Amino acid sequence: MATTMPIRSPKITFIGAGSAVFARQLITDVLHIEGLDEGVIALVDIDATRLQLAHNIAEKLVAQSGKHWRVQSSTERREMLPGSHFIVNTIEVAGLANVRHDFDIPMKYGINQCIGDTIGPGGIFKALRTGPAWLDILHDAEELCPEAWVLNYTNPMSILTYAALKATSMRTVGLCHSVQGSSKQLANYLDVPYEDLEWKCAGINHNAWFTELRFQGKDAYPLLLERIQQSEIYEKDPVRFEMTRYFGAFVTESSGHFSEYVPYFRKRPELIERYGRAGYLGETGFYANNWPEWRRKNDESIQKMLDGSAELPFHRSHEYGSYIIEGVTLNRPQVIYGNVRNTGLIDNLPDGSVEVACLVDRNGVQPTHFGALPEQLAALNRSHMAVHSLMCEALLSKNKEAARYALMLDPLSAAVCSPAELSELFDEMWEAEREYLQPFEK
Numbered sequence: 427m428a429t430t431m432p433i434r435s436p437k438i439t440f441i442g443a444g445s446a447v448f449a450r451q452l453i454t455d456v457l458h459i460e461g462l463d464e465g466v467i468a469l470v471d472i473d474a475t476r477l478q479l480a481h482n483i484a485e486k487l488v489a490q491s492g493k494h495w496r497v498q499s500s501t502e503r504r505e506m507l508p509g510s511h512f513i514v515n516t517i518e519v520a521g522l523a524n525v526r527h528d529f530d531i532p533m534k535y536g537i538n539q540c541i542g543d544t545i546g547p548g549g550i551f552k553a554l555r556t557g558p559a560w561l562d563i564l565h566d567a568e569e570l571c572p573e574a575w576v577l578n579y580t581n582p583m584s585i586l587t588y589a590a591l592k593a594t595s596m597r598t599v600g601l602c603h604s605v606q607g608s609s610k611q612l613a614n615y616l617d618v619p620y621e622d623l624e625w626k627c628a629g630i631n632h633n634a635w636f637t638e639l640r641f642q643g644k645d646a647y648p649l650l651l652e653r654i655q656q657s658e659i660y661e662k663d664p665v666r667f668e669m670t671r672y673f674g675a676f677v678t679e680s681s682g683h684f685s686e687y688v689p690y691f692r693k694r695p696e697l698i699e700r701y702g703r704a705g706y707l708g709e710t711g712f713y714a715n716n717w718p719e720w721r722r723k724n725d726e727s728i729q730k731m732l733d734g735s736a737e738l739p740f741h742r743s744h745e746y747g748s749y750i751i752e753g754v755t756l757n758r759p760q761v762i763y764g765n766v767r768n769t770g771l772i773d774n775l776p777d778g779s780v781e782v783a784c785l786v787d788r789n790g791v792q793p794t795h796f797g798a799l800p801e802q803l804a805a806l807n808r809s810h811m812a813v814h815s816l817m818c819e820a821l822l823s824k825n826k827e828a829a830r831y832a833l834m835l836d837p838l839s840a841a842v843c844s845p846a847e848l849s850e851l852f853d854e855m856w857e858a859e860r861e862y863l864q865p866f867e868k
Contacts, residue, residue: 452516
């Protein structure tokens with residue numbers, strides 16, 4: 427892959443392509459790369475019905491683009507992996523069957539989650555369900571396309587990316603839209619042109635920090651603190667603004683989801699009432715209560731795009747995947763924020779998956795050294811990196827007890843429950859999801 431010649435006809439393999447709305451956008455992004463006019467889009471999903479939807483929408487997108495890409499698909503990934511230059515991972519393992527367990531059981535113990543798919547009890551059990559399948563995919567890739575770049579979009583991002591980097595030789599980067607999305611939100615909150623906003627950002631996924639924020643050469647944080655005094659602005663992001671006010675930096679994840687990462691906002695009903703808002707701003711059970719319906723509507727929307735009763739969107743998004751593909755294949759330098767292994771990139775964080783600025787060109791994804799985070803921010807990150815480390819031990823060694831310890835160290839869970847309660851919660855969730863945890867039962 428790291429050659430001196432551009433790759434004019436890449437093969438891009440999407441694993442978990444049945445999440446057709448997300449795959450549709452990523453394929454659309456690739457088709458917008460100027461000068462990359464041909465290649466192979468290979469689609470894999472174990473759900474044949476959803477795979478067919480993804481195949482059909484991909485062919486329609488290619489036709490709309492006027493380019494010469496070929497679309498292939500199979501329920502067997504080993505048929506699609508050979509010759510892949512890029513693997514895009516968007517798998518979901520038994521999510522529909524367990525989304526209620528991931529929320530309802532912790533809620534019995536007082537652990538109130540809004541999203542619960544990346545950290546906390548829900549995120550830990552999602553990692554236990556997803557990790558074995560993810561590592562199996564990577565081991566197949568080591569055999570069938572060892573030079574491919576792996577772009578991981580599946581949560582829990584930090585745990586899965588760290589496991590991939592520890593346990594396999596595949597060149598893996600975890601991708602999210604929280605850095606670019608949050609920087610645009612900041613420009614909106616500040617009421618300044620986005621292109622004129624300067625910033626530095628680093629940390630871990632969903633917990634990266636804008637350590638510098640500048641506009642017209644001046645520190646923009648005083649202006650942000652002034653503007654959040656206006657209730658109409660404060661109400662748009664209350665938890666993140668509280669963190670900005672008391673910890674000195676704006677964080678990259680939405681108020682509702684981020685409120686699960688720290689022990690401050692969801693441990694008592696009156697705090698949830700004070701800081702929680704509807705939807706992604708902190709609504710109790712928001713993901714569990716809505717995700718099955720979102721999934722159904724996503725499939726319906728794809729079908730409507732196919733039959734012509736709904737418009738087929740065709741614009742490039744700010745997802746980093748296509749920019750990595752553009753940088754590598756055509757040697758057009760890009761800067762993205764990727765989740766990579768901390769090989770001294772952030773001085774005061776341990777080994778693990780960190781989110782930093784990365785240069786991308788024909789040599790691939792090249793992380794840049796950030797330096798040290800302000801200590802109060804690093805401390806918040808380290809508390810999660812301990813959970814990530816234990817979860818990697820659980821996945822790589824099939825060690826159930828390491829996952830139990832991870833739950834006991836989770837900041838929100840520990841703020842609500844005793845060790846005895848957390849151990850009981852762990853056992854109850856394990857029993858409820860046992861069917862999907864078989865790799866740990868052998």
